[in-house]
Amino acid sequence: MEACYPPQYQAVFPRIPSNPTLEIIDIQKVADLAHEAGARLVVDNVFASPILQKPLDLGADVVCYSATKHIDGQGRTLGGIILSSAAIIVDELGPFLRHTGPSLSPFNAWLLLKSLETLELRVNAMCDRADHLAAAMSQAGIDCLHPSLPGFKQADLAQRQMKRGGTVVTFTLPGGAQQAFRFLNALSIIDISNNLAIAAALPPIPGPRPIRRWMNRPGWKWGSPRA
Numbered sequence: 001m002e003a004c005y006p007p008q009y010q011a012v013f014p015r016i017p018s019n020p021t022l023e024i025i026d027i028q029k030v031a032d033l034a035h036e037a038g039a040r041l042v043v044d045n046v047f048a049s050p051i052l053q054k055p056l057d058l059g060a061d062v063v064c065y066s067a068t069k070h071i072d073g074q075g076r077t078l079g080g081i082i083l084s085s086a087a088i089i090v091d092e093l094g095p096f097l098r099h100t101g102p103s104l105s106p107f108n109a110w111l112l113l114k115s116l117e118t119l120e121l122r123v124n125a126m127c128d129r130a131d132h133l134a135a136a137m138s139q140a141g142i143d144c145l146h147p148s149l150p151g152f153k154q155a156d157l158a159q160r161q162m163k164r165g166g167t168v169v170t171f172t173l174p175g176g177a178q179q180a181f182r183f184l185n186a187l188s189i190i191d192i193s194n195n196l197a198i199a200a201a202l203p204p205i206p207g208p209r210p211i212r213r214w215m216n217r218p219g220w221k222w223g224s225p226r227a
C-alpha cells in the first residue's frame with residue numbers, strides 16, 4: 001500500500017468488498033496510510049451496504065453507493081449516494097453538482113427514501129440466503145467464496161469490519177464459460193440482468209455485459225451469438 005500511494009495521489013478509492021472476488025480491505029489501516037500520504041479515502045460500500053459496514057466510522061473520508069443496488073432493491077430506478085462531511089459535500093461537491101446537474105428527480109429520490117425503510121430487513125434476508133447458499137455449495141464441493149464460510153481467507157477481518165458476510169456469493173464452475181452459460185440458462189426463478197441485490201436475485205454474467213433487448217429475442221440463450 002505504501003508503495004502504491006505516494007503523496008501525489010489525492011484519493012484512494014477501493015471497493016470493499018470487491019466485486020466479484022469479495023476481497024476485503026482493512027478500512028482503518030488504509031485510511032491511516034492514505035491520510036499519511038495526504039490523500040483521502042473514498043470507499044465504494046455497495047457490496048456491504050450501509051447495514052453491514054460503516055466506513056466513515058473507520059476513518060474513510062467519503063462513502064459512495066450505487067443506490068441502484070440494495071438501496072432501491074427492486075429494480076425501479078438508478079441512483080447514487082455520496083456521504084461525507086458537510087465541508088466536502090457543501091463546499092467541494094456542491095458547486096460541481098450545481099454546474100453539471102447529476103441530480104436525482106424528486107420522484108426517484110422519494111422512491112429511494114421509501115426503500116430505506118425496508119433496507120435492513122431486505123439486507124438481512126439476503127444475507128441469510130447467501131450464508132445458506134454458500135454453506136450448501138461448499139459442502140457440495142463447489143469452489144465458493146463468501147465471508148461467512150469458515151475457510152474464507154479474510155474471515156477475521158470480515159468479522160471485525162462487517163456485521164455479516166454480505167449478500168453476494170461468488171462461485172466458480174469447473175467447466176468454464178460453457179458451463180456457466182448452461183447454468184444461467186437453466187435458472188427458472190432467478191432473473192438475469194446486470195444489477196445485483198434486487199428482488200429478482202440476479203446472477204452476474206461471465207463475459208460481456210448483457211443487454212435486455214438481446215435476451216428478449218425468441219430462442220435467445222446465454223452463450224448464443226448476438227447478431
Ligand SMILES: Cc1ncc(COP(=O)(O)O)c(C=O)c1O
Pocket residue numbers: 015018019044046047066067068069078079080
Ligand atoms: C461495487 C460496485 N460499485 C459501483 C457499481 C456501479 O453501479 P451503477 O452503475 O449503478 O452506478 C457497481 C456495479 O455493478 C458495483 O458492483
